[in-house]
Amino acid sequence: MSTVVSNPQSQPVAPQPTTPWKPTRKTQFTGAFSIAVVAIASFAIVLLTGLAGIDGFGLTFLVVFFGATFVRTKRLNPKARKDAMVGVAICAASVLAFFPWMSIFVSVVVKGAKGLQPNFLIENMQLTTPDDELNMGGAAHAIIGSLMMVLIAAAITLPLGILSGVYLTEIRGRLTFLVRFVVQSMSGVPSIVAGLFIYTTFVNYTNSFSGMAGSLALAVLMLPTVARTAEEVMKLVPDDLRSASYALGARQWRTSLMVILPTVRSGLTTAGILGIARVIGETAPLLLTSLSNNSYVFNPIGGPIGSLPTYVFGLLQIGTENSINRAWTGSLVLMLLVLVLFLIARYFGGKANR
């Protein structure tokens, strides 16, 4: 008995919480240390040899890192060694994939920051020539025009896109195949063709370029993105919920409206954001539909209207130093606009989910 009952005087050490499945401090440190060593070594090689620039450094780093990992893992078993080597390869591939995005982002921010002054956001180009100093004039008219057109386009496409999603996943009518086919082929329409379509119809008919024409062209491009995303998120709703709703005596329409759509609310927000992000930078269709303007236009059917992409496009064509700087700032504001719209949509769209 005495061997079984633990001796009260030799209290066992209180157990400490540990995480044996995670890398220890030591391995983390050696990992970081080896990367630093590799970086220094490759930097030294770059200095000593003819290789130069960030691409030369990157290439050297990769080669040295591969070599170092190969040597370092010599004593490990073949599986662990393979794991380490593949790990390096995957890291390199993700950096490679990340690089273009980083490059675009950084250059837009760096080159655009110069012109991002208060006047850029509150003034227009009516009394300013593109060549004037950057503390004069701005893109307020273009921001307003872009926002107006994108929001009108969203107001047209969101209901249509969601309805087609409902048709494809909930109603599954006889035309399902046709609707899906049309949506898919629409997503392949080149943006200039969408612009031409509105040009030959709406612009021709109203005999005027306008914000509404621009919105319609953007809507044509936005619809397939919204519809497909809406369909995808509604497909993810488990059939359990549909059964539950029908078993309560609900009709199909009310099931879709009150059970399915609220359940995928955040997914539909994503659909809207993807659609907006798809079209907000479109230039070609706008050149054929809304044209551009240097002054404020608040009326969507009141003639040509400014927008950020056409603003950037116009300034780039002029090609002087100040105009190109303005164009970069325009691109930066365009990016920030997507970010702001994204945050607004996330705030309202994500609210429903706890």
Add this chain to the structure above:
Amino acid sequence: MVQDSQTSVATVSASQTTATAVRGLETKNVHAWFGKHHVLSDVSLQFPERTVTGLIGPSGCGKSTFIRLLNRMHEFIPSAAMAGQVLQDGQDIYAPDVDAAAIRLKIGMVFQKPNPFPAMNIRENVLSGIKLAHLKVADHDAIVESCLTRAGLWKEVKDRLTATGGSLSGGQQQRLCIARSLAVEPNVLLMDEPCSALDPGSTLRIEETIKELAEKIAVVIVTHNMQQAARVSDFCAFFLTDGGPGYLVEADATKKLFTNPRDTRTADYVQGKFG
């Protein structure tokens, strides 16, 4: 309750229902198919008001298909077909002019897996049937309280009615689903293995709920748990398949079916010799 006029059942039914018609549900020679596959053959049963009927039998014998036929959920499977009649208070629910949604409103269903609506909180889940079916109700709070009480959940959730259904445990979620079914005041409640995913404690709570419900309405419950069938049901129907379509072996008062069944296969099954 029984396919042939069984004396024991007939007397119970007569004493519990109004003298003239069979109130509750009744099936006559019901068959079911999925495509060309005949899955259920010739089932005639009665489910009078204020009774609990257990449907028992091994997997794949058509119990779930049968229970889904009773409130027209069967037809949501694209290849589904059926034959025979399902009568509610004497009216065929498959008659051409009958509105299926109205039928489902009166014949509620609780599923095997708890499925509260994720976009709604507890209170909204209970009221969802009323909203979905466009019913006019004067006092929502009273309905929420009475339904949750009848489902045995009120005490546990009364202080957090605005929490999501997903924050409840599995057993609580299933009781929430029962409360949700009760809010539209069905005459019949169908339960397809409602306790198969639950712990014994929650199972017991739900069985108590079933017994209370049976004071007012008809309850039909599919179960694989023989003890549960013995505990909660007044009548039991035993289904079986010999590889072909499922069929009804026998149906009787639960006590008789478990102690003195007419068919030896029933005896073997309820005693756990197979299945």
